[in-house]
Amino acid sequence: MPEPYPLLAGINSIDDLKRLPERVLPRLAEELRRYIIEVVSRTGGHLASNLGVVELTIALHRVFSSPRDKIIWDVGHQTYAHKILTGRKDGFRFLRQRNGMSGFPKRSESEHDVFETGHASTSISAALGILCAQELREVDGRVIAVIGDGSLTGGIALEALNCAGQLGKKLIIVLNDNTMSIDENVGALSVYLTRITATRPYRLFRKTVDGLVRRIPVVGRRILQWIYRLKGAAKAFFFRNHFFADLGFEYVGPLHGHDIHSLIRVLDNVAENFERPTVVHVSTVKGKGYTHAESAPSRFHGVGAFSVADGKPAGEARTNYTDVFGEALLDLAAGDRRIAAVTAAMAAGTGLEPFARAFPDRFFDVGIAEQHAVTFSAGLAAGGLKPVVAVYSTFIQRAVDQVIHDVALQKLPVVFALDRAGLVGRDGETHHGVFDVALFRGVPHLAVMAPASAGELRAMLAWALDSGAPAVVRYPRAACSFDHPACDLPLVPGRGGKIIDRGGEALIVAVGSLAAEAAAAAAVLEEEGILIDVYSPRFLRPVDEAYFLNVVAPYRRILFVEDGVKGGGIGEYLGCLMSEQGVESGGAAGITVFSAAGVPDRFVEQGSRRELLALCGLDAAGIANRVRKLVGEGRLTPQIKI
Ligand SMILES: Cc1ncc(C[n+]2csc(CCOP(=O)(O)OP(=O)(O)O)c2C)c(N)n1
Structure with a gap:
């Protein structure tokens, strides 16, 4: 059988790439694309x-010498070609698998992964820091931040530009402008970038650069240098009042991002001759080279397994919490004109697209700007609206101060719909939503809820919007397969409900969707003659403490399970409450034994959500094991432990 990737087959390091004749690089690009599509269609x-x-x-790896030169990828979701070219071609087949290759830069994976990312807009700050450190330590090497136009909308990126422009160091920022964030990019800056790329001067400039480079390659470089050195004139002629130039940057571009030869020439020139911070503006096409992705780049931003032939998803779609949230909000908003929806560049991911279509005037996509999304929503609330901020749990980490200082302190009625709470799966460490409970459980005025079913999610959203106070509803990236009559009971602030209640010898207090795992564990244990009950607290804050103590009073063995970090979680809080209040003991052996299970005190890598729940002992089998141990311990040595 012929080798499917003949050029790639010979590339095991950056040196191999540098040895290839430049004329074959477009063919290498074609092979890389095919390889990426082949692997991602499975993983x-x-x-x-x-x-x-x-x-x-x-082009970056041809011109610069990684790892001496440092390339820092913003978000890091676009590093597949980088990984393949830097000696990880074979491991790439295990992309996003448990014990396989991370989908983001990982310092432990390669010396070419200089800085770990996953959340957007950090690359310029990190690159500038590395550059300053190198200078102080008198270490050579260029530092390059590669940032997308979407990520440039994040506040931290603008803070970094502000700092870099003033410091005036030789930082190179490659702006990868595909006019897309996950969805169509938003904001005035994006409009500005589009204007640059669409105007006649741009085309003229591009034609000039590309033409020169292609037709007279030997002299081309010198002419380019001459063009760039005339930066003042060029700026005035092509880009009057240019944003980057005015902030203190050299500006080059926009360049044709799929013409390897011109990219190499221009980057080479920048590397050799530019002594100030420089923005190299590159125009690319998101999804380039795969028709289905080019025509639907948002859908192919992040995909599950799919068929290469027709681009269709491989698995069957099941209703998940995101869909339920999107539909519930749509229904509620139809009956209340004060309800508004806010997203930080995640309309599709958070299920807000139907809302955006139905109520465009009440829908706000503020770009990758979680801090702004929260304070903007605080403003909407102060102005009389009922904003719902739909955001992934991991990304609200960016805006913890805004939640506390701008929303909770003023008791403003902002609702936070925290999607992807708990272990998310294949995106790994940077994306798990395991900190939100610990971050928000202690914030006054804020209600924090976790639904165990689709019905509870709907009820909690409605309750939150009605409450006139700030509230968080957190739910996982998972199908809504669990239902139970207890989930249909009306919500009472601070109180939960028993999902299994038959006077069992132990009680599992299971947060949110883990109630389903606990119920499955109960079924397994029943066959072994161990009867257990399951309680879903529904409210993680506030907790009606007297009510809770009453619920747990009959049990001598209690297990808390939650899909967030144990430290600062609900198990610690409620366990501590029980200790403080001295739960009624039932005689000589009646001291209550309880144990808390959560995500362990380390960053959990990628894998399927199922695999990771099992890894943390939070799936039905793991919960059943913990109960067996607890029941055994309780029988042998009465003690209190957390
Ligand atoms: C703080 C934060 N918010 C949201 C996201 C989710 N996210 C991942 S990539 C992306 C779009 C990035 O757009 P851009 O930088 O233009 O890169 P592109 O995917 O278009 O190449 C978003 C919103 C994130 N990673 N980090």
């Missing part, structure tokens, strides 16, 4: 973003 991943930067990645 899932960030397809469209990666297809867009293949030529740019090749």
Whole structure:
């Protein structure tokens, strides 16, 4: 059988790439694309973003010498070609698998992964820090931040530009402009970038640069240098009042991001001759080279397994918490004109697209700007609206102060719909939503709820919007397969409900969707003659403490299970409450034994959500094991332990 990737087969390091004749690089780009599509169609991943930067990645690695030169990838979701070219070609087949390759840069994976990312907009800050450190330590090497136009909308990126422009160091920022965030990019800056790329001067400039480079390659470089050195004139002629130039940056571009030869020439020139912070503006096509991704880049931003032939998803779609949230909000908003929806560049991911279509005037996509999303919503609430901020649990970490200082302190009625709470699966460490309970459980005025079923999610959203106070509803990236009559009971603030109540010898207090795992564990244990009950607290804050103590009073063995970090979680809080209040003991052996299970005190890597729940002992089998141990311990040595 012929080798499917003949050029790639010979590339086991950056040196191999540098040895290839430049004329074959477009063919290498084509092979890289095919390889990425082949693997991602099986593993899932960030397809469209990666297809867009293949030529740019090749050019960067041809011109710069990683790891001496440091390339820092913003978000890091577009590093597949980088990983393949830096000696990880074979491991790439295990992308996003448990014990396989991370979908993001990982320092432990390669010396070419200089800085770990996953959340957006950090690359310029990190690169600037590395550059300053190198200078102080008198270490050589260029530092390059590669940032997308979407990520440039994040406040931290603008804070970093502000600092870099003033420091005036030789930082190189490659702006990968595909006019897309996950969805169409938003904001005035994005409009500005589009204007640059769409105006006649741009085309003229591009034609000039590309033409020169292609037709007279030997002299081309010198002419380019001459063009760039005339930066003042060029700026005035092509880009009057240019944003970057005015902030103190050299500006080059926009360049054709799929023409490897011009990219190499221009980057080479920047590397050799530019002494100030420089923005190299590159125009790319998201999804480039795969028709289905090019025509639907948002859908192919992050995909599960799919068929290469027709682009259709491989698995069957099941109703998940995100869908339920989107539909519930739509229904509620139809009956209340004060309800508004806010997203930080995640309309599709958070299920807000139907809302955006139905109520465009009440829908706000503020870009990758979680802090702004929260304070903006506080403003909407102060102005009389009922905003719902739909955001992934991991990304609200960016805006903890805004939640506390701008929302909770003023008791403003902002509702936070925290999607992807708990272990998310294949995106790994950077994306698990395991800190929100610990971060928000102690914030006054804020209600924090976790539904165990679709019905509870609907009820909690309605309750939160009615409460006139700030509230968090957190739910996982999972199908809504669990239901129980207890989930239909009306919500009472601070109180939960028993999902299994038959006077069992132990009680599991299971947060949110883990109630389903606990119920499955109960079924397994029943066959072994161990009867247990399951309680879903529904409210993680406030907790009606007297009510809770009453619920647990009959049990001598109690297990708390939650899909967030144990430290600061509900198990610690309620366990502590029980200790403080001295839960009624039932005689000589009646001291209550309880134990808390959560995500362990380390960053959990990627894998399927099922695999990771099992890894943390939070799936039905793991919970059953813990109960067996607890019941055994309780029988042998009465004690209190957390
Ligand atoms: C703080 C934060 N918010 C949201 C996201 C989710 N997210 C991942 S990639 C992305 C779009 C990035 O757009 P851009 O930088 O233009 O890169 P592209 O995918 O278009 O190449 C978003 C919103 C994130 N990673 N980090």
